[in-house]
Amino acid sequence: MPLDASYHAKSFKSVGTRPLRPDGIDKVTGRAKYGADHNMPGHLVGLILRSPHAHAKIKRIDISKAEKLAGVKAVLTAADLPDLTNGDQGMFDILDNCMARTKVFYDGHAVAAVAAVDMATAKQALKLIKVDYQVLPHVTDVDEAVKPKAPLLHEKCFTEGGESKPKNPSNVAKITEFGHGDVEKGFAEADIVIERNFKTEQTHQGYIEPHACVASVSPDGTGELWVCTQGHFVYRNHCAMLLGMDVSKLRVTSSEIGGGFGGKTHVWMEPVALALSRKANRPVKIVMTREEVFRASGPTSATSIDVKIGIRKDGTITAGKAELRYASGPYLSMWGELGAMTSFACYDLKNVKTRGYEVLVNRPKSAAYRAPSAPMAAFAVESVIDELAKRIGKDPLEVRIQNAAKQGTRSSYGPVYGPIGIGPTLEAARKHPHMKAPLGKNQGRGYACGFWFNFGGQTCTDVNVGPDGTVTLTVGTVDVGGSRASLALCVAEELGIPYDQVKCTVADTGALGHNDMTDGSRGTFSSSMAGIFAARNTIEVLKERAAKMWEIPVSDVAWENGHAKAVGSKYGNLAPLSLKEIAAAAGNTGGPVAGHAEIVADGAGVSFATHICDVEVDPETGRSRVVRYTVIQDAGKAVHPTYVEGQYQGGAAQGIGWALNEEYIYGKDGRLQNPGFLDYRIPVCSDLPMIDTQILEIPNPNHPYGVRGVGETSIVPPIAAIANAVSNAFGVRMTHVPMSPPRVLKALEAAKKTKKA
Amino acid sequence: MAVLVSTTVNGDHAEFACEPNETLLDVLRNRLALTGVKEGCGTGDCGSCSVILDGRLVCSCLVLGIEAEGRKVETVEGMAHGAELHPLQTKFIEHAALQCGVCTPGFLMAAKALLEKNPDPSEEEIRFGLAGNLCRCTGYDKIVRAVQDAAKVMRGA
Numbered sequence: 022m023p024l025d026a027s028y029h030a031k032s033f034k035s036v037g038t039r040p041l042r043p044d045g046i047d048k049v050t051g052r053a054k055y056g057a058d059h060n061m062p063g064h065l066v067g068l069i070l071r072s073p074h075a076h077a078k079i080k081r082i083d084i085s086k087a088e089k090l091a092g093v094k095a096v097l098t099a100a101d102l103p104d105l106t107n108g109d110q111g112m113f114d115i116l117d118n119c120m121a122r123t124k125v126f127y128d129g130h131a132v133a134a135v136a137a138v139d140m141a142t143a144k145q146a147l148k149l150i151k152v153d154y155q156v157l158p159h160v161t162d163v164d165e166a167v168k169p170k171a172p173l174l175h176e177k178c179f180t181e182g183g184e185s186k187p188k189n190p191s192n193v194a195k196i197t198e199f200g201h202g203d204v205e206k207g208f209a210e211a212d213i214v215i216e217r218n219f220k221t222e223q224t225h226q227g228y229i230e231p232h233a234c235v236a237s238v239s240p241d242g243t244g245e246l247w248v249c250t251q252g253h254f255v256y257r258n259h260c261a262m263l264l265g266m267d268v269s270k271l272r273v274t275s276s277e278i279g280g281g282f283g284g285k286t287h288v289w290m291e292p293v294a295l296a297l298s299r300k301a302n303r304p305v306k307i308v309m310t311r312e313e314v315f316r317a318s319g320p321t322s323a324t325s326i327d328v329k330i331g332i333r334k335d336g337t338i339t340a341g342k343a344e345l346r347y348a349s350g351p352y353l354s355m356w357g358e359l360g361a362m363t364s365f366a367c368y369d370l371k372n373v374k375t376r377g378y379e380v381l382v383n384r385p386k387s388a389a390y391r392a393p394s395a396p397m398a399a400f401a402v403e404s405v406i407d408e409l410a411k412r413i414g415k416d417p418l419e420v421r422i423q424n425a426a427k428q429g430t431r432s433s434y435g436p437v438y439g440p441i442g443i444g445p446t447l448e449a450a451r452k453h454p455h456m457k458a459p460l461g462k463n464q465g466r467g468y469a470c471g472f473w474f475n476f477g478g479q480t481c482t483d484v485n486v487g488p489d490g491t492v493t494l495t496v497g498t499v500d501v502g503g504s505r506a507s508l509a510l511c512v513a514e515e516l517g518i519p520y521d522q523v524k525c526t527v528a529d530t531g532a533l534g535h536n537d538m539t540d541g542s543r544g545t546f547s548s549s550m551a552g553i554f555a556a557r558n559t560i561e562v563l564k565e566r567a568a569k570m571w572e573i574p575v576s577d578v579a580w581e582n583g584h585a586k587a588v589g590s591k592y593g594n595l596a597p598l599s600l601k602e603i604a605a606a607a608g609n610t611g612g613p614v615a616g617h618a619e620i621v622a623d624g625a626g627v628s629f630a631t632h633i634c635d636v637e638v639d640p641e642t643g644r645s646r647v648v649r650y651t652v653i654q655d656a657g658k659a660v661h662p663t664y665v666e667g668q669y670q671g672g673a674a675q676g677i678g679w680a681l682n683e684e685y686i687y688g689k690d691g692r693l694q695n696p697g698f699l700d701y702r703i704p705v706c707s708d709l710p711m712i713d714t715q716i717l718e719i720p721n722p723n724h725p726y727g728v729r730g731v732g733e734t735s736i737v738p739p740i741a742a743i744a745n746a747v748s749n750a751f752g753v754r755m756t757h758v759p760m761s762p763p764r765v766l767k768a769l770e771a772a773k774k775t776k777k778a
Numbered sequence: 779m780a781v782l783v784s785t786t787v788n789g790d791h792a793e794f795a796c797e798p799n800e801t802l803l804d805v806l807r808n809r810l811a812l813t814g815v816k817e818g819c820g821t822g823d824c825g826s827c828s829v830i831l832d833g834r835l836v837c838s839c840l841v842l843g844i845e846a847e848g849r850k851v852e853t854v855e856g857m858a859h860g861a862e863l864h865p866l867q868t869k870f871i872e873h874a875a876l877q878c879g880v881c882t883p884g885f886l887m888a889a890k891a892l893l894e895k896n897p898d899p900s901e902e903e904i905r906f907g908l909a910g911n912l913c914r915c916t917g918y919d920k921i922v923r924a925v926q927d928a929a930k931v932m933r934g935a
């Protein structure tokens with residue numbers, strides 16, 4: 022039967038309720054097993070030697086002394102990881118990032134690894150490895166890196182995608198362009214045009230659980246990997262390719278995951294752990310320290326963005342243009358591209374043009390961070406929109422409402438929108454009690470909008486009915502914040518049985534077909550779609566079994582409220598058969614009852630949010646504090662509203678940290694100065710207020726229940742909302758994030774001076 | 779040279795041998811298999827390794843294993859009485875005060891220590907009482923509400 026993914030309005034029984042999550046007790050009693058909580062018999066301790074230099078040629082690595090140390094079972098360099106990537110540049114970059122081959126590209130880049138009987142021996146062995154470096158000039162700043170004389174990371178990097186093929190190599194790996202209309206004509210039609218540069222510093226996802234894995238490769242070529250990851254199937258595929266293993270021979274189990282936010286979508290040290298295990302012929306466990314997490318996993322890009330927007334006095338935005346430079350670490354990425362795609366996505370613009378630059382710098386390889394690239398672009402665009410609104414004497418919220426994209430709008434990045442939530446979130450903001458709350462001394466209120474695409478992707482899901490009629494839902498997306506509950510709700514809904522009757526488990530790679538990463542807010546969207554399809558297939562089986570039990574044609578059997586019913590007056594006296602009854606008889610009617618679904622979950626509905634925030638700035642110290650915060654976001658359909666709220670609140674808090682405190686600080690020597698939570702300060706409980714949420718539900722037409730991804734959009738507006746609030750409080754425009762006390766103080770003092778002058 | 783240490787963990791007598799420079803965190807996790815105690819930083823900055831030592835909240839990554847000699851250690855594993863959860867545990871689940879849950883053991887310990895000293899804390903007192911614990915997922919809103927609610931239950935209000 023063809024599967025119908027389209028949305029049909031219905032009244033829900035399970036979906037939209039708030040049951041307790043099935044993994045709750047394990048997680049409050051310490052029983053849940055995270056990455057570092059697993060051990061294998063006789064495992065060795067793996068450690069990685071990392072470059073102290075930002076940029077250097079590796080002339081020679083001498084591992085002989087380390088190898089001779091008693092208790093050392095394997096020492097590994099890039100020589101043990103031959104290039105099997107077969108011309109796949111993306112995979113080669115991953116390999117090179119896991120273990121530097123000819124050059125180190127950043128402070129923290131792996132150069133060698135050891136496996137030893139215990140931590141003390143492993144540490145000692147690292148000290149015995151001698152690496153001869155030829156230190157090269159480095160560049161860590163994104164604007165410096167694009168200059169013609171900047172130190173080059175790759176001699177063979179010729180910008181892709183520009184107007185013409187460049188003659189000289191540079192650090193600009195790629196340029197991507199989006200837009201439509203004629204921006205110059207648009208600017209000519211504007212009454213006011215503002216052009217500004219905005220900078221954001223590099224931030225880290227800051228998940229509390231460091232990367233950890235236990236790897237075991239046996240001489241027969243099979244392997245096991247236990248790891249905290251957002252996508253164990255992708256880790257499997259990547260590790261297998263890099264190590265020359267058969268995909269089917271490597272079984273990867275995802276542990277409970279202590280936060281990822283995009284940072285656990287890449288392999289970092291997992292291939293190294295497997296290679297060490299293969300060499301030592303023993304299981305190897307590697308747990309990153311916090312310092313390693315900061316120096317050598319993947320933070321998000323630092324950016325520099327030029328934005329130009331024109332507006333007419335009546336409030337119509339006539340044109341928008343942006344040049345977005347995103348630092349991507351030493352390897353090509355798509356962060357500039359995503360910035361260019363998302364920057365104007367909230368608005369209905371006749372003329373829009375954006376160009377994203379992927380800029381190579383001597384910093385760690387950038388990874389996704391929740392709605393990757395969108396927060397920085399939104400900071401720039403939403404700041405200028407606020408400023409323009411003020412210049413024409415209009416309420417910035419009204420200007421946004423006036424220009425908001427709607428159904429049928431051609432988006433700035435190409436596609437035409439279906440039903441979307443930007444207008445409704447803005448209208449809801451206008452009506453929200455937060456808007457009328459009085460502001461205190463030194464306080465300002467700001468708003469900003471945010472957009473994220475949401476992803477779908479490959480998904481494989483099983484529904485198995487047990488002999489007692491309880492149902493196991495087996496998924497391949499990891500549970501980052503309660504998705505087991507949400508997915509069980511959807512399957513219970515479809516089968517027409519109580520939530521308690523469905524148990525959702527996350528399977529290892531041996532138990533299901535490939536599943537893409539749990540990223541792009543796709544976990545609940547995709548796995549619920551596949552789960553619903555698997556449930557529908559299960560229902561078909563259940564109907565056949567009921568038909569058999571009744572000895573009637575299956576075409577006369579319907580499924581209603583968790584029961585098979587015989588349709589037609591001739592079956593008047595047949596009592597409905599419950600799922601439990603059919604399950605109990607399964608052994609005699611054809612064997613186990615199950616349903617499966619293997620899909621590419623298309624049609625992830627785009628997501629929009631509007632945030633309102635009140636900020637108080639201490640004019641003496643420049644310290645800013647968020648005193649009230651409201652998130653309004655479209656969820657399509659909130660499957661488990663409490664967990665949806667949690668996503669809204671968590672994203673907002675991360676955005677607040679980004680806006681006010683967090684940044685990677687590099688010294689002149691190209692070394693990271695603050696690789697720890699003391700100096701890289703993420704918000705703590707006493708830094709934040711309660712975070713109000715309002716869930717809107719504009720059904721996604723491409724999901725049976727109308728579900729959209731909800732995980733990421735909430736991090737997009739905060740930086741801009743806070744900058745706008747500071748501006749409204751003090752009349753200063755903050756263009757450099759984080760708005761740390763020294764930066765705010767400087768801006769306040771500069772404003773004072775201009776006032777006096 | 780390993781040192782023999784005799785202590786009480788979650789009410790039970792426990793003995794272990796550890797190196798003099800080994801942290802209590804490593805001892806709990808690696809020698810006593812109490813992996814509910816998490817390591818988020820190892821430098822005293824995240825609170826995920828929080829345990830209660832003789833009634834005082836400490837970061838077990840900043841305490842040496844040998845310092846546990848003759849003292850009482852409480853970890854998340856000892857919070858429930860059999861199948862009966864501590865009110866904080868119940869309320870954390872009910873309020874969805876955990877998303878990934880890796881910070882949860884530390885928060886539960888910190889909240890327990892707080893409520894033992896101050897059974898009726900204001901929101902601000904809760905926020906400052908828990909300021910040594912990092913959570914990256916929740917934005918703290920639901921954690922604060924869970925603690926408020928648990929405090930109410932524990933006061934019998």
Ligand code: FES
Nearest residue numbers: 819820822825839
């Ligand atoms: S692990 Fe002890 S405070 Fe972070």
Ligand code: FES
Nearest residue numbers: 877878913914915
């Ligand atoms: S729930 Fe993930 S860090 Fe707190």
